[in-house]
Amino acid sequence: MDQNEIQFSYRARDDRGVFEVVPRVDGTPLTDLIDKFETDAGMRPSGDAYGGLVPQFFRFGPMEDHFHGRLGDAKTPLLGCECGEWGCWPLLARITTTDDLVIWDAFEQPHRPARDYTGFGPFRFDRHRYDDALGKLSRAVDEGS
Template sequence: MTHQKIYFDCRRHAERGVLEVVPRIDRIPLTDLIDRFEMDAGMQPAGDAYGGLVPQFFRFGAMEDHFHGRSTGAMGPKTPVLGCECGEWGCWPLMASITVTSDRVTWDSFEQPHRKTRDYSGFGPFHFDRHQYDDAVKALSAAVSSDET
């Protein structure tokens, strides 16, 4: 099985100046991947609807817990991997199931909870080597922690 590589970009939100986290899969921002998928599928609205997660706006907990699918149970069984372009994840989130095994992490079963009729079965799944994934999450955690100080 082929594994993708995951990275997390930490950048300043263009309008609010707060730290925004955008996953990259094989170096392509997840925002670009989902925009392309939704536009190719003819979904409306589509394109430039998603942004990164803003830890300052919502207490996701430890990044290790969040990106291992163990974030707060108030979100249900799926985990927000992107938020709205406005910076609020609850406004327009991209949700995914995150499954962690000893050697792999899988993101699949994507959904846009505000548009239940949308079919994301052709998006993903994304499989990551567990060690590479954990290293990327540790780097993300360090970046988020240093931003909070």
């Protein structure tokens, strides 16, 4: 079972004057991965539809809780709309954590329930590396708040 690498970019959005969180899987922004998947699958609309999560727009709580799927919902938003609002056009996934792994799977776009994301993911991350990446993200968000 291959494992993926995870990073979380916390970057400025020049168009909004806020910061956004964009997961990177194996070095590629999740926004790029999902754009390619949706475009290649012929989904419409697709391409440049997603953006990062903007903590200033929504109280996600501690990043560790959010990206461990501890919000109490069955699925967790990993990306939001390109406009900056996650509820507008989110990419949701089930996040499963074990002592050794964090798995993102069962992706969905809730505004298009007929879309099939079976071929996207799953992404499997080493739990210790994932937690290290989340720790870096949390520090960046705390410093940027």
